[in-house]
Amino acid sequence: MTEIRLQxxxxxxxxxxxxxxxxxxxxxxxxxxxxxxxxxxxxxxxxIIGGFVNQTSGDLYFxxxxxxxxxxxKRQVNTVFQDYALFPHLxxxxxxxxxxxxxxxxxxxxxxxxxxxxRFTNLTDFKYRDIEQLSGGQKQRVAIARAIVNEPDILLLxxxxxxxxxxxxxDMQYELKELQQKLGITFxxxxxxxxxxxxxxxxxLVMDKGHIVQAGSPKDIYDEPLNKYVxxxxxxxxxxxxxxxxxxxxxIYGRAYECVDGGVKSGTPVEIMVRPEDIVLKPxxxxxxxxTVDSILFRGVHYEICVLDEDGYEWVIHTxxxxxxxxxxxxxxxxxxxxxxxxxxxxxxxxxxLELYEGIL
Amino acid sequence: MKRVLxxxxxxWMVVFVILPVFLMIYYSFNDMxxxxxxxxxxxxxxxxxxxxxxxxxxxxxxxxxxxxIVSYPLALVISRLKHKTFWLLIIIIPTWINILLKTYAxxxxxxxxxxxxxxxxxxxxxKIQLLxxxxxxxxxxxYIFIPFMVLPIFNSINGINxxxxxxxxxxxxxxxxxxxxxxxxxxxxGVKSGIQITFIPALSLFMLSRLVAGNKVVTxxxxxxxxxxxxxxxxxxxxxxxxxxxxxxxVMLVTRTKKESI
Ligand SMILES: Nc1ncnc2c1ncn2[C@@H]1O[C@H](COP(=O)(O)OP(=O)(O)OP(=O)(O)O)[C@@H](O)[C@H]1O
Ligand SMILES: [Mg+2]
Numbered sequence: 317m318t319e320i321r322l323q324x325x326x327x328x329x330x331x332x333x334x335x336x337x338x339x340x341x342x343x344x345x346x347x348x349x350x351x352x353x354x355x356x357x358x359x360x361x362x363x364i365i366g367g368f369v370n371q372t373s374g375d376l377y378f379x380x381x382x383x384x385x386x387x388x389x390k391r392q393v394n395t396v397f398q399d400y401a402l403f404p405h406l407x408x409x410x411x412x413x414x415x416x417x418x419x420x421x422x423x424x425x426x427x428x429x430x431x432x433x434x435r436f437t438n439l440t441d442f443k444y445r446d447i448e449q450l451s452g453g454q455k456q457r458v459a460i461a462r463a464i465v466n467e468p469d470i471l472l473l474x475x476x477x478x479x480x481x482x483x484x485x486x487d488m489q490y491e492l493k494e495l496q497q498k499l500g501i502t503f504x505x506x507x508x509x510x511x512x513x514x515x516x517x518x519x520x521l522v523m524d525k526g527h528i529v530q531a532g533s534p535k536d537i538y539d540e541p542l543n544k545y546v547x548x549x550x551x552x553x554x555x556x557x558x559x560x561x562x563x564x565x566x567x568i569y570g571r572a573y574e575c576v577d578g579g580v581k582s583g584t585p586v587e588i589m590v591r592p593e594d595i596v597l598k599p600x601x602x603x604x605x606x607x608t609v610d611s612i613l614f615r616g617v618h619y620e621i622c623v624l625d626e627d628g629y630e631w632v633i634h635t636x637x638x639x640x641x642x643x644x645x646x647x648x649x650x651x652x653x654x655x656x657x658x659x660x661x662x663x664x665x666x667x668x669x670l671e672l673y674e675g676i677l
Numbered sequence: 678m679k680r681v682l683x684x685x686x687x688x689w690m691v692v693f694v695i696l697p698v699f700l701m702i703y704y705s706f707n708d709m710x711x712x713x714x715x716x717x718x719x720x721x722x723x724x725x726x727x728x729x730x731x732x733x734x735x736x737x738x739x740x741x742x743x744x745x746i747v748s749y750p751l752a753l754v755i756s757r758l759k760h761k762t763f764w765l766l767i768i769i770i771p772t773w774i775n776i777l778l779k780t781y782a783x784x785x786x787x788x789x790x791x792x793x794x795x796x797x798x799x800x801x802x803x804k805i806q807l808l809x810x811x812x813x814x815x816x817x818x819x820y821i822f823i824p825f826m827v828l829p830i831f832n833s834i835n836g837i838n839x840x841x842x843x844x845x846x847x848x849x850x851x852x853x854x855x856x857x858x859x860x861x862x863x864x865x866x867g868v869k870s871g872i873q874i875t876f877i878p879a880l881s882l883f884m885l886s887r888l889v890a891g892n893k894v895v896t897x898x899x900x901x902x903x904x905x906x907x908x909x910x911x912x913x914x915x916x917x918x919x920x921x922x923x924x925x926x927x928v929m930l931v932t933r934t935k936k937e938s939i
Binding site: 366367368387388389390393394395397398399401402403404405414415418419462463466 | 838840841843844845846847848849850851854858859862863
């Protein structure tokens with residue numbers, strides 16, 4: 317059993333504080349995604365788990381075993397590097413064989429495992445190709461084959477799909493997810509593509525400037541982001557400012573609305589988030605706010621409609637309902653679709669509050 | 678436009694490279710009184726010059742191997758240092774000093790009244806003549822060639838993507854396995870350039886053999902010098918030169934790097 321426990325990990329490069337008090341436990345056999353903007357420390361976090369960077373302070377455990385002093389080649393972890401890092405002087409087969417040869421796996425077993433890994437990644441036909449002759453997607457699969465052939469407990473993947481075109485990428489997402497379920501090992505996957513994170517993960521960690529801002533299931537993070545940063549990072553959102561009146565009542569632009577959140581002191585300034593797909597268009601005066609349709613974009617599966625309310629604020633709506641530019645309509649959303657965020661609230665306070673009021677209001 | 682710009686280089690090539698080579702080939706077919714002859718070639722292929730050729734190859738080989746053995750670890754260590762450009766500079770600076778000066782410095786160190794012998798004397802040991810031996814010749818030559826070998830090797834080691842080395846650790850390789858299975862194979866191009874840059878000039882060293890090795894080491898380089906300056910037999914000197922060029926072309930073909938082969 318290998319859960320990965322990070323305890324108060326800090327990383328400095330020179331004077332710069334790259335990772336700040338990272339405390340997190342990765343459970344065995346789950347698919348985790350680390351999501352965050354460029355430079356927030358995602359790769360650094362993976363490198364600490366893989367053993368390529370020694371954290372400045374804090375402890376790393378695999379199960380009960382403290383890993384701080386254990387070098388990378390002694391860890392049951394394999395990595396799919398951001399640039400794949402395939403050995404250019406070896407062909408596909410030799411790249412995949414590298415780890416097994418080092419571990420002196422018998423020839424018969426080695427052949428069998430390589431064959432299986434190549435079959436798994438659809439590379440059987442490319443066995444003797446040189447690395448230079450592979451496309452980005454094929455390289456990526458070689459990198460995955462080279463890692464999983466070692467049957468690691470933990471697989472680290474650093475933005476492994478970012479070089480691929482959309483279709484291949486979606487294909488690979490399915491393959492990865494399937495792979496993880498088949499192997500039953502822990503995947504820690506880094507990306508800055510939120511859709512990818514939502515589609516693949518059992519759990520998402522949203523990072524910002526060296527912090528883990530929020531961690532939770534894709535649904536939790538999508539429906540109940542901790543703050544504006546997370547809400548904006550994952551999916552699109554309409555965020556308006558308001559004020560908490562009492563448990564289950566919030567005021568937006570001076571008008572009171574029913575909501576399902578509570579535990580916030582009366583008079584606290586809050587932010588109210590509504591997802592674009594949760595907004596319904598209704599005839600004038602029948603919804604919450606009267607608006608004028610500003611623009612309509614056809615997005616394939618839905619229309620993306622921008623409307624302006626009477627105070628001049630813009631709302632984005634994703635809907636299959638038809639309307640026309642310039643038309644006056646009104647917008648409506650259920651109280652369950654309003655999500656209330658308190659600026660400055662910490663993740664544990666937030667979770668506590670959500671739990672307390674779950675199902676009450 | 679491009680052609681006009683290429684003209685000076687073309688002119689340079691013709692005047693300083695192509696013409697001299699043709700002149701040399703022409704002279705190699707002349708005897709001492711200027712008559713056309715194949716005599717020089719016949720003489721070269723006689724036992725004396727063949728022995729000299731083998732001798733040259735043997736010394737060049739020794740010099741190259743020892744230079745490589747010293748330079749590879751040196752380049753590897755420098756590539757791992759914090760201030761690598763600084764240390765590289767330290768290695769390169771001696772190449773800015775004239776070879777003759779460096780050679781005389783070695784005479785000062787290795788000579789019978791030199792530094793090394795006075796140290797030996799302090800310890801109550803016998804003075805020994807270190808100069809005028811093949812040991813001295815090889816030592817000085819290795820010293821001179823080290824920077825030329827270190828530089829290309831350093832460049833190719835330094836150019837290896839760090840992630841490749843991490844990937845090998847990731848797959849369970851020890852430091853030694855990372856060295857033998859990743860770093861060395863990926864720096865072979867640098868090693869080849871280093872060998873070229875050392876072996877080819879080492880084939881024709883003559884100043885060194887005169888000054889440090891006395892006349893103990895006779896190579897093709899010394900033979901050419903002797904033919905031109907002492908015997909004034911330009912024909913024979915040119916013939917040796919032609920063979921030397923052929924050998925060099927051969928060595929370059931054998932050690933050519935991937936990028937050069939088309
Ligand atoms: N070895 C290092 N020395 C100094 N600074 C470093 C080093 N490695 C990373 N950094 C810095 O640490 C910060 C975080 O880097 P990291 O590679 O973890 O970012 P990331 O989240 O993976 O970004 P991206 O999405 O662009 O890959 C960056 O500002 C980077 O410049
Ligand atoms: Mg990164």
